Amino acid sequence: MNIQDLIRPTVKALKPYSSARDEYQGSSNDMVFLDANENPFENGVNRYPDPQQRTVKYLLSEIKGIPQENILLGNGSDEVLDLIYRAFCEPNQDNIITLPPTYGMYNVLANINAIEVKSVQLDENFQPKVETILDIANSNSKLLFICSPNNPTGNSFESKSIERLVKEFNGIVVIDEAYIDFSNKISWASRLGDFSNLIVTQTLSKAYGMAGIRLGICFASEEIISVLNRIKPPYNVNELTQQKAIVQLEQNELTQKQVQAILSERDALIHKLSEISFVSNIYPSDANFVLAKVDDATKRYNQLIKKGIVIRNRTNQPGCENCLRFTIGTPEENKILIDTLKSI
Incomplete structure (x- = not known):
């Protein structure tokens, strides 16, 4: 070429x-x-x-x-x-x-x-x-x-x-x-x-x-x-x-340590998301976020917003109906997310 x-x-x-x-x-x-x-x-x-x-x-x-x-x-x-x-x-x-x-x-x-x-x-x-x-x-x-x-x-x-x-x-x-x-x-x-x-x-x-x-x-x-x-x-x-x-x-070594911490938290979050009653599918991730299919993405998104948690509602994207995207946060942030998901 x-x-x-x-x-x-x-x-x-x-x-x-x-x-x-x-x-x-x-x-x-x-x-x-x-x-x-x-x-x-x-x-x-x-x-x-x-x-x-x-x-x-x-x-x-x-x-x-x-x-x-x-x-x-x-x-x-x-x-x-x-x-x-x-x-x-x-x-x-x-x-x-x-x-x-x-x-x-x-x-x-x-x-x-x-x-x-x-x-x-x-x-x-x-x-x-x-x-x-x-x-x-x-x-x-x-x-x-x-x-x-x-x-x-x-x-x-x-x-x-x-x-x-x-x-x-x-x-x-x-x-x-x-x-x-x-x-x-x-x-x-x-x-x-x-x-x-x-x-x-x-x-x-x-x-x-x-x-x-x-x-x-x-x-x-x-x-x-x-x-x-x-x-x-x-x-x-x-x-x-x-x-x-x-x-x-x-300080690239610090970056790599943070990446490993994020990956560990990603695995833990996937496990916890699988326990949420209205989560029907969690897609494989090679990134610092997780895409999950829920019963009603817009409803769950709005519920989280009211609780002060901002995620991305991807339900309008092709092939992503009723899907939410969760960025991997700190261990404390991820715990707040899971506790809130369980409460709603």
Whole structure:
């Protein structure tokens, strides 16, 4: 596959904006910066941030085993996804394919960018219908979004299905791995060298506990990363976000301990949910949440809200009738949830 054939002509012809810090690379020690019209009085954030987030990428490269040249960072995963749309999808002409029930921002971003959405609902086991997906794709199908582990169902997709889709889909395949750190599955980022059309997105919002700083991660070939760098805002990841990310990534062992604690609590919560009279099914989860089928999702959701407990009612999602999604909390929060469920 020739990736250049998938890039929008306007993007290929674009001369990217070159920021002051892009033009200068090297140590800032003892340098006098009079190039970017900044306030010169030091307060920790008076200078523009590193537009390429080199320290953050270095740490991510060490942890994930992915070269820095294959990493792009964004203001949350939503910015990363939006950049992918703008790089490869021509408004009012191209389409993308989603696999509902899935993350709702794929559709929102498609609507913002004037891109048609083709949807192929997951089967009864929440697995992709590979043949249908490949049949529905046409010459204008530029992106295929695969969320695995999937939100809101929590399950991972079968590797053989994903591999076939990446091999046979004649566009870019985006595998959203926001919850991969809670799974024992190997990240598809390890297969970047095998597939030129593969993009893998991850985040610091979930396992790394950094939802408040908004830092999304994109892994792809150098060719795709260079395209996305061409259109990203020059300083899209602010200095405070980079500083917080560096601190968190430097204590990766703590993150892994927290992940193990969440997984232990997930198992305990699943066991306790199975004892609730109005819970009829609990779906397998590779994430930090559990999807459960109940007798009346809207009724139970409202009862929990009145008790001060906020969950997600997924009953309006395809294949998720009367389903509630429970995020794994602290042991104390999970006990409150179970005690409340028993009381209602």
